[in-house]
Structure formats: structure tokens, C-alpha cells
Amino acid sequence: MRxxxxxxxEYVESGLRFARDRAAVLAGDAANARTPGFSAxxxxxxxxxxxxxxxxxxxxxxxxxxxxxxxxxxAMAAQGENATRYHALADQERAMLHEMxxxxxxxxx
Amino acid sequence: xxxxxDIYAIAASGMAAQQTEMxxxxxxxxxxxxTQGGHNIPYRARTxxxxxxxxxxxxxxxxxxxxxxxxxxALGDDGTDAAPGVAVxxxxxxxxxxxxxxxxxxxxxxVAAGRSYDADVSVLxxxxxxxxxxxxxxxxx
Numbered sequence: 001m002r003x004x005x006x007x008x009x010e011y012v013e014s015g016l017r018f019a020r021d022r023a024a025v026l027a028g029d030a031a032n033a034r035t036p037g038f039s040a041x042x043x044x045x046x047x048x049x050x051x052x053x054x055x056x057x058x059x060x061x062x063x064x065x066x067x068x069x070x071x072x073x074x075a076m077a078a079q080g081e082n083a084t085r086y087h088a089l090a091d092q093e094r095a096m097l098h099e100m101x102x103x104x105x106x107x108x109x
Numbered sequence: 110x111x112x113x114x115d116i117y118a119i120a121a122s123g124m125a126a127q128q129t130e131m132x133x134x135x136x137x138x139x140x141x142x143x144t145q146g147g148h149n150i151p152y153r154a155r156t157x158x159x160x161x162x163x164x165x166x167x168x169x170x171x172x173x174x175x176x177x178x179x180x181x182x183a184l185g186d187d188g189t190d191a192a193p194g195v196a197v198x199x200x201x202x203x204x205x206x207x208x209x210x211x212x213x214x215x216x217x218x219x220v221a222a223g224r225s226y227d228a229d230v231s232v233l234x235x236x237x238x239x240x241x242x243x244x245x246x247x248x249x250x
Contacts, residue, residue: 016243020116023236027116028193030228031123034130034221035159035195068221072228090242097249100213 005100012093014056018045020087021058026082029065029075034070040071042078115193116236122162122194123229129197130157130222134215141210153202154210156218162194 022043029040038061048055065074133155144154 020239023232023239024116024119024193027119027123027229027232027236030195030225030232031119031195032127032159032161033228034127034225035161038161070226071241076228076231079232079235083238086239087242090246093246094249097246103248 009093009096011054014087015025015089016086016093018043018058019082019089022082023037023079023086025060026075026079027070028064030079033075038071039063040065040074042074044101051102116232119195119237120232121191121228122180122196123232124157124226126195127222127226127229128155128224129200130159130224131219134219134222137210137215138212139162141212141215151209154215155200155202157197158199158201159195160198163194 011102029042032038033040041060043058044061045058045098046057048057056081063071063074065071110156137152137154140152144150
């Protein structure tokens with residue numbers, strides 16, 4: 001039971017780290033949108049099964065957006081979507097921690 | 110990968126670059142009817158040429174303790190390298206035959222630079238919100 005809870009927390013935290021990393025890449029896109037010849041990039045996440053369980057893999061990929069306006073639009077839209085995902089995962093982690101605390105308190109009684 | 114502070118640094122580099130561009134546009138508009146050194150040579154508009162400030166490989170230097178695998182092929186196979194920051198490489202004059210400052214063009218560039226600046230501010234706000242969430246989780250844990 002404890003291991004399950006730890007695993008669940010681990011997955012959520014992996015998602016949070018991925019969102020944080022992706023935010024950095026998208027920040028670079030937004031900052032360089034007006035740089036001549038700059039091509040936008042993004043991080044793509046994938047889940048890989050291994051002996052240790054589920055492992056996440058992030059890959060840098062090129063974005064099909066050319067020109068300052070397209071790069072900026074892409075970066076801002078992706079940034080918004082990424083922030084929403086981060087916030088949702090943070091909510092989930094908070095809820096899990098709250099539940100674990102309640103179970104611990106209940107066990108103490 | 111990139112620590113939280115890097116997002117702030119990236120956005121700040123973008124804001125500084127756009128600020129330089131806006132300063133140049135202001136100077137161009139103010140000098141639209143100026144001549145250079147009283148020799149009847151028209152003032153030439155100047156513009157900031159931006160370039161990526163560092164390679165993405167540098168930004169990945171702190172990736173060793175990340176839970177994610179960044180396959181090296183993803184960074185180099187297609188010969189491209191992402192750039193986390195931006196810097197002004199040179200201040201370029203417009204072409205010699207471009208002649209006078211075009212106020213309309215300057216205003217269009219001003220809007221574009223302003224919009225880019227706003228985007229960087231938005232990135233900063235997003236990173237701040239992420240940090241607040243992370244701090245809240247750390248408080249609960």
C-alpha cells in the first residue's frame with residue numbers, strides 16, 4: 001500500500017518536472033521568436049516500460065512554425081497548456097499529500 | 110533539466126533584448142528628420158540583430174539529476190540546437206540606400222517588440238505561478 005502511494009507520488013512528480021522542463025524550452029522559444037532563422041522546439045513526453053516500472057522519457061522536437069508570429073503564437077499557446085497541466089498535477093499532488101496525512105493521523109489515533 | 114531560475118533568466122534575456130530594440134526604435138523616430146553631423150547625410154535607422162545567447166547543450170548541463178532521459182540524438186541529429194536565451198549580437202544600420210527613417214515601419218517594429226516583451230512577461234508570470242505551486246507542495250510534504 002505504501003509502495004503504491006510512493007509510486008503514484010513519483011509519477012505525479014515526474015509530470016511536474018517534465019512540465020517545468022518544458023516551460024524552460026518554451027521560454028526559449030518565446031524569447032527567440034524574433035531571432036532571425038530561429039526554429040522553435042518543444043519537449044515531447046513518452047512513457048517507457050522497464051524492469052523498474054514505468055519510466056518517462058522526454059525528447060526535444062522541432063516545431064512546425066516558421067516566422068516570428070507563428071513561433072510566438074505556438075510558444076504562448078503551449079506555455080498556457082503546459083501551465084494548466086502543471087497546476088492540475090500540483091493540485092493532484094496536494095490532494096494526495098493531504099490524504100496521506102489524514103491516513104497517518106487516523107492510524108495514530 | 111533547466112532549474113527554475115533559468116526560466117527567469119531566459120525571459121529576462123528576451124525582455125532586455127526587446128528593450129534594446131524599443132530604445133533604438135525610439136531613437137529612430139526621434140531622429141527621423143535629423144542629419145548626421147551636419148553634412149546633410151540623412152540619419153539611418155538602426156535595428157537590433159538578435160541571436161541565441163547559449164546552446165541548449167549548456168542548458169542541459171544540469172540535466173544529470175533529472176528523471177528524464179534526453180536522448181542525445183534528439184539534440185544533434187538534425188543539426189539544430191535550441192537556444193534558451195537571446196542576446197543582441199549587433200546594432201545594425203539599415204541598408205545605405207534605404208534612406209530616411211520610415212515612421213510606419215518603425216511603429217510596426219515597435220508593436221512587434223512590445224508584443225514580444227509581453228510574451229516574456231507572461232513567461233515570467235507562469236514560472237512564478239509554478240514556483241508558488243511547488244512551494245505550496247513543499248509546505249505540505
